[in-house]
Amino acid sequence: MINSTHNSAPSAGVGEKREHLYKILVIGELGAGKTSIIKRYVHQFFSQHYRATIGVDFALKVLNWDPHTIIRLQLWDIAGQERFGNMTRVYYKEAVGAFIVFDVTRSATLEAVVKWKQDLDSKVQLPDGSPIPCVLLANKCDQQKEGLVNSPGKMDDYCKEKGFAGWFETSAKENINIEEAARFLVNKILQNDQLMKGNGAQDQVDGERFALNQSPTSSKKSCSC
Numbered sequence: 001m002i003n004s005t006h007n008s009a010p011s012a013g014v015g016e017k018r019e020h021l022y023k024i025l026v027i028g029e030l031g032a033g034k035t036s037i038i039k040r041y042v043h044q045f046f047s048q049h050y051r052a053t054i055g056v057d058f059a060l061k062v063l064n065w066d067p068h069t070i071i072r073l074q075l076w077d078i079a080g081q082e083r084f085g086n087m088t089r090v091y092y093k094e095a096v097g098a099f100i101v102f103d104v105t106r107s108a109t110l111e112a113v114v115k116w117k118q119d120l121d122s123k124v125q126l127p128d129g130s131p132i133p134c135v136l137l138a139n140k141c142d143q144q145k146e147g148l149v150n151s152p153g154k155m156d157d158y159c160k161e162k163g164f165a166g167w168f169e170t171s172a173k174e175n176i177n178i179e180e181a182a183r184f185l186v187n188k189i190l191q192n193d194q195l196m197k198g199n200g201a202q203d204q205v206d207g208e209r210f211a212l213n214q215s216p217t218s219s220k221k222s223c224s225c
């Protein structure tokens with residue numbers, strides 16, 4: 001298991017680049033498309049046939065966020081443990097953001113979202129005790145949709161009520177909205193870092209974690225709620 005979860009290096013020498021490493025969880029029902037989304041986002045690749053991995057899988061996505069900031073996203077894929085409907089605290093530990101994925105063609109996977117959100121919120125919090133930002137992904141939007149996801153207004157209400165930062169329709173297959181959803185979540189994470197800094201909470205939790213020293217980039221809210 002990887003134990004480095006998130007931190008920020010103050011400078012990489014020339015150009016004063018700041019680096020952030022953020023742990024992001026990708027959870028939701030089996031077959032919703034979690035692995036496909038990660039593969040698409042990190043490797044620009046889609047396949048119908050991923051081997052069901054057992055255990056926990058990691059992928060690293062490096063973003064040149066702005067000329068001064070490199071962001072490394074460590075994406076945690078639960079791979080094969082979905083049937084338990086919850087994960088251990090160790091898995092959630094020190095995550096700063098999450099995606100909960102459901103399959104728009106199977107409304108039962110949306111019904112299960114609440115259970116995943118509760119599991120997440122009960123097992124990980126930000127240093128100030130608030131929930132970590134979580135974005136809901138309505139995946140397989142290239143297919144026929146079933147249920148609530150056909151009413152965007154109701155989805156907005158649902159997200160607000162359940163405490164999601166926002167939701168996006170995505171398709172790993174057609175490469176729709178995955179980058180946008182990730183940018184939206186990263187913006188939320190950066191805003192939290194700023195807030196922590198404003199509260200004077202930086203530097204005590206884990207050293208250089210809150211090293212961001214610039215305004216958050218404006219967030220593109222394509223479907224926040």
Ligand SMILES: Nc1nc2c(ncn2[C@@H]2O[C@H](COP(=O)(O)OP(=O)(O)O)[C@@H](O)[C@H]2O)c(=O)[nH]1
Pocket residue numbers: 028029030031032033034035036037047048049050139140141142143170171172173174
């Ligand atoms: N049509 C379509 N199929 C998808 C999409 N994302 C995943 N799939 C398929 O759904 C199945 C389950 O995907 P997988 O990523 O293994 O789901 P996981 O169990 O949540 O990791 C696979 O056959 C994928 O090819 C999508 O956006 N559109």
Ligand SMILES: [Mg+2]
Pocket residue numbers: 034035036052053077078079080
């Ligand atoms: Mg998987």
